[in-house]
Amino acid sequence: MRFKRGKLKILMFLLDAFLINFACFMALALRFDGYVPSQYIPYLLKTMPLATIAGLACFYKFDLYDRLWRFASVNEMFSVVWASTATSLLLLALTYMLQLHYPRSVYVLLWLLLTAFTGGYRFLMRVALGKRHQSLNFVKNGKDDMTNVMIIGAGDASSVVVEEFSRHPSLKRRPVALIDDDKNKLGMKIRGVPVVGTRECIPEVVLEKNVREIIIAIPSADRRDIRDIVEICNKTKCKLKILPGIYELIDDKVAVKRIRDVKIEDLLGREPVKVDLFEISSYLQNKTVMVTGGGGSIGSELCRQVARFKPKELLIYDISENSVYDLEYDLKTVFPKLRYTPIIGSVRDEKKLEDVFNKYRPDIVFHAAAHKHVPLMEQNPLEAVKNNVFGTLNLVRAADKYKTQKFILISTDKAVNPTSVMGATKRIAEIIIQIASQNSSTVFSAVRFGNVLGSRGSVVPLFKKQIESGGPVTVTHPEVIRYFMTIPEAVQLVIQAGAFAKGGEIFILDMGDPVKIDDLAKDMIRLSGLEPNQDIEIKYTGLRPGEKLFEELLLSEEGLTATKNNRIFVARPTHIDKAAFAEELEQLKNILIEEREKDFVEIIRSIVPTFKTLTQEEKSISQ
Incomplete structure (x- = not known):
């Protein structure tokens, strides 16, 4: 029989009224071994109406008539117990006021019986209704679905x-x-x-x-x-x-x-990142935080995680309006109370940065804006310099002038012994940070890490598209290996490193064990329910311009110092000739102005002696 909701409430109301009275009678009978003495009969007749009113009122107050008992759980059990307790205590007070003196044990027995009776039939309803619902859903048209x-x-x-x-x-x-x-x-x-x-x-x-x-x-x-x-x-x-x-x-x-x-991120084989939330909160809370490249893969995750620590204001600075628009939607949904300002602009625009710093005076800057795609920057080297080198220099000067408290550069393992223009420009950005920290009240530091899974242009989204289209999955070389982290992991450690920063450090993130890109491709194919080279072909295409078989996180002259976090290390600073570096930067600037791309490699190599383009022999081996 199926009851409408209103009728079921009335039925439960009447059943509770009966059970409250029955519990009163049984409590007294149990106290006297199944016999109610004649002197308590008048007391009982006066008590029952009071108990009924008190009980139903308490049950209503504890929402025992507005619950779906088919889904009853521990919370509902506690509600029954509290309602029965309130009823017993209220009845105790009323009977004492009316001088209806029962033995104290009667009230304890009443509480036990009331809980058992009213809770018992409700949980029997849960079982009965649950079984009925399962029988209707588990078997459909005579077939188990x-x-x-x-x-x-x-x-x-x-x-x-x-x-x-x-x-x-x-x-x-x-x-x-x-x-x-x-x-x-x-x-x-x-x-x-x-x-x-x-x-x-x-x-x-x-x-x-x-x-x-x-x-x-x-x-x-x-x-x-x-x-x-x-x-x-x-x-x-x-x-x-x-x-x-x-x-x-x-x-x-x-x-x-x-x-x-x-997801492939579940298979990386590392312990989850642990961060000191108190340390992070103490330097971000109630501060104006600026994230350049705020709409990018790393920048947008920085914005989301910074938002958790209740900054005074979040400045999202990016050249791409579409990326910022998408991020805005997420922030509005997840952090409705967050105060943030989207700013469309380039780090190359010195005047724009001057206006932004003058107006908002950011306390913390996370600099994630960069050109990062290795093959593209090999074809457009001057653009890499404009953005990664002089964009960073513009920001550093603005941060120093307006006394920003902390400035954290997002760097890359490709800056170590670079074989690409992109890597070399990021190494120059690191040098700019280290020199700036020597004569500034602003704490300038950099964080260096490897590839992040799922970032724009990374292999994971590419492999997904290739698998969805039926292959082939393209791997540059069967032996190529990379360090990988998830974006949230990397960003958590970047923020933690910012708490450790004192000035001039290059923080190195423990990326775990390197992963063979070939193995990564095979894992992703299997996660799609397919078999490598049976359902989906793996095709080797050869290393791209500027690409290495493996990346490094440390220069040969750098050493590592531990921090309080066992996933973050500090590279020992290397000696930098400031005067020579300033002169070389000026020469690089002139090359940009005059667009003398043929002189580019020579000046880059003088600034970054470890910069080495692949020889023809190495390129042939990579194929």
Whole structure:
């Protein structure tokens, strides 16, 4: 029988009234071993109407009539307990005022019975309604349309996932098995779902239980474990999902809606980044923070993460209006109280920067604006110099003039022993920062790291497009290796390094183990449910102009010093002849003015002695 919502409320109201009175009678009867003494009968008749009014009022106050009891959980149980407690205490006060003196144990028995009776039938409703709903949804037209799901992990997260699938049959997922490496859990059940084996048993259990989807629900697992599990799961051809790691669950809430496809970022094999939130907050909170290149991959993530620390104002400075427009939408949605100002402009525009610094007086500057694509800058070397070198110089001068507190340059591993114009210009930018820090009240520092997964122009978006179009996936060389980080990881460490900065440092981020691009391509193909060189071809195209087989994070003359964060190091400063550097910069400026591109390599090499273009022999080897 199906009740409308209003009728169900009335029925529950009447049932509660009966159970309140029955509980009063039973409490008194139990106190006297099943017999109610005659002297308490008048008391009971006077008490029952009071108990009914008090109980129904308390139940209404605690919203016991406005809940969907089919989804009842611990919160609803506590509401019943609090409502019964309030009813018992109120009745105690009323009977004492009216001098209806019952033994004290009667009130305790009343509380226990009231909780058991009113809570009991509500949770029986949960079971009955849940079973009915499942029977309507699990079998449709006589056919079971549920997908059997295996969940990896038998902890709190998997318990929540199992419960949510049970409560929401419309998701059409039926958990049939749990996998956990803790052998003490084998044979045990979580909400009726058994723990059937360790990760080695995954293929066998998939066949036995007819599993079609696997969910990895271990938020605390490191990426090496995730990678190992994914490799085993890939053999089963099941659809593979994952519950994000703790670093993504900012509010610590586990929910089915957070389950997503496994991404290549999940397989990097490193511990999540740990940062000192107090240190970060102390230098960003209530400060005017400027991010150049604010609409780019790194810049936009910097803006999002800085916004978490409640700056006084966020200045988003970028030449691309479309990128800033997209970022604005995100900030408005996630940080509605954030005060921010989008500024469209180039770091090359010295006058524009002067006006911005004069008007807003930024306390902190994160300089992420740069030309970064190696092959493009090989073809347009003077543009790289204009943006990466003199754009940085313009910013540094403005920051120094208007007494910015901290200035953090985003640099790259390609600045170390560069073989590309882009890398050489970023190395010059680092030198500008180190020299500026020597005679300024502003703290100038740089942060150097490798590739970030998912940034514009990186291999991951390219590989995704190639896989979606059916291949081939193009890899420059089978032996090429790179350091990788996720964008959020890199940005968290950049912000943390800013807290450590005292002036002149080049911070080096621990990028973990280098990754073969060839392996990265194969992993992405497998994550798409395909096989490399069977379903999707991998094609080797040869190194591009200015590209190296491997990148370095440290110059030979630099050494590393540890910081409080075991993922951030400081490179020992190298000696720089300031007078010679100033003269060389002037020469470089003249080359730009006169557009003497033929003299470009010579002057760059004099500024960055480690700059080396690939020889013809090296280029032929790379093919």
